[in-house]
Amino acid sequence: MSQLSVQPDQQTIATNASETLLDALLSHEIPHTHACGGQAYCSTCRVLILDGIKHCSSPTRAEKALAQKLQFPIHVRLACQTKISGDVTIRRLVMDNQDLDLVDQQLTGGQGIAEQELVLLYAGLKGMETFDQVNFPYDMAHIMGRYFQQLYQIISTYGGQISSTMGTHALVTFDPARHDRTVDRAVWAALDLLQAMAGVNQMVEQLHYQPLQLGLAVHPGLAVQVAPTPKSPPMPLGDGVTTVMGLATLPQTLVVSPAGLSQIANRVVLGAKVGEAGAQIVTGMRGAPPEQVAATPPELSLGQRLSSLIQKFRFGR
Ligand code: FES
Incomplete structure (x- = not known):
């Protein structure tokens, strides 16, 4: 079991290596956004890895494609595609309607967020x-x-x-x-x-x-x-x-x-x-x-x- 520290919720939850971050968050009743249901289409489950990036699984092919389209920096990962094998700290990025509007704008306008x-x-x-x-x-x-x-x-x-x-x-x-x-x-x-x-x-x-x-x-x-x-x-x-x-x-x-x-x-x-x-x-x-x-x-x-x-x-x- 690994420890997943979640910001801004200030919670730490136990996570096993076979479940995704999204599964772990939802099973602990942390209401993490996941508009496409974990299909790597929407990016609303995105999280920022604050610590422990080396314990994160490699991006799946679907995550790579979406991350490339949106020009995600390497520390932004899809919770529905990422599993962890050691302690990790994340910050959830899509918390309210305004965040959703921004995601929508990025997806429809093809605007990346990278430098x-x-x-x-x-x-x-x-x-x-x-x-x-x-x-x-x-x-x-x-x-x-x-x-x-x-x-x-x-x-x-x-x-x-x-x-x-x-x-x-x-x-x-x-x-x-x-x-x-x-x-x-x-x-x-x-x-x-x-x-x-x-x-x-x-x-x-x-x-x-x-x-x-x-x-x-x-x-x-x-x-x-x-x-x-x-x-x-x-x-x-x-x-x-x-x-x-x-x-x-x-x-x-x-x-x-x-x-x-x-x-x-x-x-x-x-x-x-x-x-x-x-x-x-x-x-x-x-x-x-x-x-x-x-x-x-x-x-x-x-x-x-x-x-x-x-x-x-x-x-x-
Ligand atoms: S839930 Fe849609 S990309 Fe992860």
């Missing part, structure tokens, strides 16, 4: 506080509209995804599983953004405000992707995000982490070092940019645009 290597681009815009929001809210809306329009277009062109925005801050991801040369893509996109920002700032100065300051940083790192709602794009979280946000401290400047620089070493034009960790300002790239992903929409003439706007105002289309 993933992503290239992160952080763009933080400062200086909006000089705008006269009370008397001229249109100025703020118009300038920010121009900025986000350019941001979206440039990021799409290089195959990135705007994963989250908060106020004037944006976090963009480039996924190596979807595109090649992802650090190049992020750096080229950031340099294009700096150029676009110069155009936006010309307009800002015409309106008699102080120029806005865009701080940019690129870092390839591990992140866990979490979708806040079933329809929203996954949002990266974790150390990689903290690192990239910490690098973007200088106005009108792109800073790239050492991990990023190592991937573009022979084609990057470097500026000054930033801090002591080896991050450096990047002022340009040599050679051809990566292949564009989204075709830039054909530019309509001003006359064509005006005529299209008039149609919308007059006929609502």
